[in-house]
Amino acid sequence: MSWIGNAIVAVLLVAGVYVWWRARRNRLWREAMAALARRRRFALIILGIYVVIGMLDAVSWVGGDGVQGVAASEARSVIDRIFKPSVFREKSYSAPFASAEFVGGAALTFPGRHVLGTDLLGDDVLYKTLKGVKVALLIGGLTCLVLIPLALLFGVSAGYFGGRIDDVVFFVMSTLASIPNLLLLIALIMALGKGTLQVCFALGITGWVGLSRLTRAETLKLRELEYVQAARALGVSHFTIVLRHILPNLAHLVIITFALLFTGLVLSETILAYLGIGLDGSWGRMIDQARNELSRDPIIWWNIAAASTALFILVLCVNLIADALRDILDPRTLRERT
Amino acid sequence: MLAYIVRRLAFGFATVLGVLGVLFVLFFAVADPDEMAIRAIGERASPETYTAWKRNHGYDKPLIINTEHDWTSIDRYTDTLLIEHYERMLSFRFGRSDSDDTPIWTRIREGAGPSLSLTLPLFVIGLLVAVALSLAVAFFRSTYIDRSVLVICMLGMSVASLIYIIGGQYLIGKLLRWFPISGFDTDPSVIARFLAIPILIGVLAEFGGTVRLYRTVFLEEVNRDYVRTARAKGCGEIRVMIHHVLRNALLPIITNVVLAIPFLFIGSILFESFFGIPGLGALTVEAINGNDFSTLRTIVYIGALLYILGQILTDICYSLADPRVRLGGGAGG
């Protein structure tokens, strides 16, 4: 199923370029982007590197050099091809840059090649860490991609149309929100299964309520603004009003919530991994599998250090960007345009 | 006021019914009773044993419509799992665990105590620390202090709680050897030693988020006009902070505090399993690992119930605390 990954990357690139191009044409967005680039240059660069790594791992194809241990029909990504995991596997643990096995001291097959050492099964830790980037971006990004339109749909409908629709949506939101998040997550996964799609879906359901509430509240306010009432008086259709006046003014809310949700989702996955329902290849899995290594004597630290550091840096960057965005996209400055 | 409470309770009750509906769909419609029976008593039992097990655990009826009764009798719709589910949950008859047959309510009662013994001190200490620090940040209002606190919060918020626990356990338990890494004892003279590390780590883990939250609250209040009036009257900074800022900031703080109370009972899944505390969180993990749907169902239900209760309490407390809500509006401008 390698074409899914390739397709997603292609779509993302095209969509990204399109959004960039549209945003540049609007003066306020252009200024906002410039302000962000000025204040959080470092975080943006690092985040960019993460995205590139994720894409490198998402793009995969079949064939290429005949590498031992890999079936001819198995699709391998760019990262796979660089690291050739089936070739460069050791027997078991080894420290970073070591030339001997950790346990026993026998010589390694590929001394000095493993920058971050190897884990219990002999897999290169750097390789596993890089593979985890895609999974993390998937958890945060894919889930949000599904969750955000859903939340907007419900929130805006409830806020804009009011009445019965609002009552129903509000009731559904309250019901779902009343179940403590982690418990709901566990219940959903137990019921639906532990596959990637199901986990993302469950994460999405637990996350959409918050955004829905926000958009509903904001839509209620926007609906009463004079220019919206003027548009209605002129006979503009509801759909157009929502598209032209309401949604653009929700953009700042969506962006900031997206960033916050992203970090929340990625961090939640570590807890799920601990409970045994995490995603394959994620940093949460790595941490869960490695958690007893710290109590060994001598201590094995590189596994858990690599995964935690990679996770920490990603979450920190997104948090920093979200924080800067919250200042920059303050509606008081953006509302100038309307 | 009374009308408001009644309305709130009614809506809360409706939400409870909604939650039970969600739980029904998740746990009954999706899970297969036959599989559960096999998982519980093995594959080689007789059909009667399976049926008996299903009857004991309440899985022997059809989901929504019982075709054994004909369509003139109301039993067609009420002699079903759906109605039974509602009945039992609302009357707190939780039955027995799917995996080991123990009465669920007993397990829950036993687990609540240990959970509370961890979550309550953790919450109180965390709250005091966060409020004190945020007040200090608002008091000094100097860019250095504010910025450093923000940086610390940002860093703190970006670390996964799992890492806090693993790292904390390693540092304090193994390297510094101050307290035992895990374990629990109800003996009051010993209990503090077991709870010391989890409480310490817990406070550290949530430090970033809560300080950031309260800092925003306090900074917003400190910049308000009435604070300027108080200073113009001749109030000193300390009096301004405590008598004016804190009293107004209490309103959003109360919201947070009362809302958190239900979660104190549920316990923390992570902390309890890592530190060997036999509370409700550990019970949840057990239920997950043992595919014990009935226990899990009950825990989620109780969690939701407590949360709804917490929300109602919060609304009521807020109405009492804020004179603008309590006494209603007056004349306009």
Add this chain to the structure above:
Amino acid sequence: MSTPILNVENLTVTFPARGARAPVVDAISLSVAQGEVLALVGESGCGKSMTALAILRLIAKPGRIEPESRIVFEDRDVLGLKVTQMRALRGAGIAMIFQEPMASLNPVQTVGDQVIEALRLHERVGRAAARDRAAAIFERVGIPDPRGRLDAYPHQLSGGLKQRVMIAMMLVVQPRLLIADEPTTALDVTVQAQILALLRELQDELDMSILLITHDFGVVNELSDRVAVMYGGRIAEEGTRAEVLGAPRHPYTQGLLRSIPSLAHRGGELEEITGTVPSLGTWPAGCRFATRCPKVFEPCNEQVPQTVGVSETHNAACHDVARNQPS
């Protein structure tokens, strides 16, 4: 002539803007005599509120009162006072009432308690006695059912009543100088008149001086003895009420007064001052008003105009006034 109760010299308040520090209040000097009402007039953003806050040393970071400023109140150097002395002065020697009474009163404290707090900060009064004093001052400012209202919360009172509470709170310790920052702007017109009348009565009764900050010439006319007009952080013109309102010399004041719609000129065009106030940090060199002045000529864009005396009590800072002045 007795010494003025308040003497401000060379007051400069700066804020950071575009990297440097820009003066919101630029080396202004003014004085208020005993028992007199000085109105400080100007558009929003001209620095008049900042001047008021500076006198009470309530300028918050990142704003700063520059060291060459001097404020003297009753022979005391205000800027040199220790923090505890300043606190004792605030509310007791100099009091200040603000524009938005709803936002300026503590919403979770009864109005009675707020007045009592003001009282007990400066005088040793027992609780019961303080309550009596509060009720008394409520009655004096015209709050109906004064004793009952002590236990009301701000949101339960109308705008006019709230402003009366504010006045009560600040006057309960009988200050010698009252700074009133747009006291009537947020109120209905009829209530405005009542509050102004109240202020006039109290001023008479307590022999209080008032520094009245406003942008409304109607208010100026009602209450003030002398007027100072501010623009761009500087004083453009200063004089008695009759002089400034009747015979203004500075083009800005003239423009302001001309743009007030009047029944006398019905059917005519509304006059305006062209252009807008430049934002902080973008002031032109020379006269601040040069970009909008109808009488602008060469020195205006380069040299800061000196204050020129038009009469013993009336002066203006304008090159045009200077060149027309017989020397």
